[in-house]
Amino acid sequence: MNETRRAVLDALADGPVAGPALADEFGISRAAVWKHVEALRDAGFEVESASDGYALAGLPEYGGAAVEFGLDAPFNVEYHDAVASTNDRARELASEGASDTVVLADRQTGGRGRRGREWSSPSGGVWLSLVLRPDVPPARVPLVTLAAAVAVTDAARDAGVDAAIKWPNDCIVPRRDSERGGDKLAGVLTEMEGEASRVSWAVVGVGVNADVNPDKLAGDATSVRAEAGGVDRRAFVQRFLERFDELRDDPDAILGAWRERAATLGQRVRVDTADGDVVGDAVDVTEHGALVVETDSGREVVHAGDCQHLRPVDGA
Numbered sequence: 001m002n003e004t005r006r007a008v009l010d011a012l013a014d015g016p017v018a019g020p021a022l023a024d025e026f027g028i029s030r031a032a033v034w035k036h037v038e039a040l041r042d043a044g045f046e047v048e049s050a051s052d053g054y055a056l057a058g059l060p061e062y063g064g065a066a067v068e069f070g071l072d073a074p075f076n077v078e079y080h081d082a083v084a085s086t087n088d089r090a091r092e093l094a095s096e097g098a099s100d101t102v103v104l105a106d107r108q109t110g111g112r113g114r115r116g117r118e119w120s121s122p123s124g125g126v127w128l129s130l131v132l133r134p135d136v137p138p139a140r141v142p143l144v145t146l147a148a149a150v151a152v153t154d155a156a157r158d159a160g161v162d163a164a165i166k167w168p169n170d171c172i173v174p175r176r177d178s179e180r181g182g183d184k185l186a187g188v189l190t191e192m193e194g195e196a197s198r199v200s201w202a203v204v205g206v207g208v209n210a211d212v213n214p215d216k217l218a219g220d221a222t223s224v225r226a227e228a229g230g231v232d233r234r235a236f237v238q239r240f241l242e243r244f245d246e247l248r249d250d251p252d253a254i255l256g257a258w259r260e261r262a263a264t265l266g267q268r269v270r271v272d273t274a275d276g277d278v279v280g281d282a283v284d285v286t287e288h289g290a291l292v293v294e295t296d297s298g299r300e301v302v303h304a305g306d307c308q309h310l311r312p313v314d315g316a
């Protein structure tokens with residue numbers, strides 16, 4: 001949303017305010033005020049017009065303008081009813097120079113997960129990608145992914161779900177009898193471009209099974225709707241973005257919060273890596289997002305793989 005339209009919207013929220021007063025305040029014509037009001041109505045905002053002026057009477061349930069309104073974090077939101085993959089669209093925007101932009105969709109037709117997997121993305125989910133330009137070397141980008149995992153877990157908890165993080169960056173609802181550690185609620189897929197010393201851009205894709213039926217999803221999945229009843233997707237996305245923004249430049253806070261929310265730490269795990277299985281006790285995560293596993297033959301630091309929770313470590 002452009003700056004003037006956003007300012008007009010804020011004025012309407014504090015309204016009623018007369019058209020001529022808005023025109024004076026923003027140095028635009030009355031016709032331009034009317035155009036902004038009509039565009040806001042088209043975007044789903046309910047704008048009442050009475051003798052004492054215009055006033056905001058209702059918000060759209062979801063969408064870019066709805067998320068930007070009242071958002072306490074510096075992101076522009078581009079919304080699509082349907083898109084192949086928000087990560088693909090975010091990569092395009094990144095290559096055109098965008099920054100602190102969020103691509104948000106109601107549905108994806110070609111959603112992508114980690115390790116080249118498909119990601120089911122029916123209507124009702126929260127499918128989004130952040131375009132970021134962190135001023136860090138590529139080795140520090142995993143911290144951004146960890147921050148996204150913390151932020152999505154906190155948004156899920158606020159929505160009433162008993163969520164935790166499973167290494168590397170899955171948000172799950174822990175279940176005692178599940179080999180995978182629990183049912184998957186959300187996942188994070190980070191992609192980037194840059195040189196050895198500096199990242200040019202990073203795209204952090206986050207998929208949350210929000211207002212969807214888990215039967216429509218692959219594998220052991222759950223959703224916010226299944227765990228907590230309904231979900232306000234606008235509030236969910238705002239909470240996620242605000243929490244991410246709070247954390248993103250604070251490595252100690254990110255690592256501390258990740259460790260506190262991690263269901264994997266303290267578990268006996270089997271990690272399926274490209275070099276074979278690593279079995280042992282998961283004891284920590286590094287600032288590079290790697291899992292530290294205490295095995296029978298010593299400590300191993302695992303950078304990538306699929307993790308199974310075998311049982312809690314004795315005494316944990």
Ligand code: BTN
Nearest residue numbers: 085087111112113114187205207
């Ligand atoms: C995982 O495998 O756990 C990561 C899943 C990431 C899915 C999200 S949905 C929004 C964004 N767009 C994509 O195509 N993928 C990510």
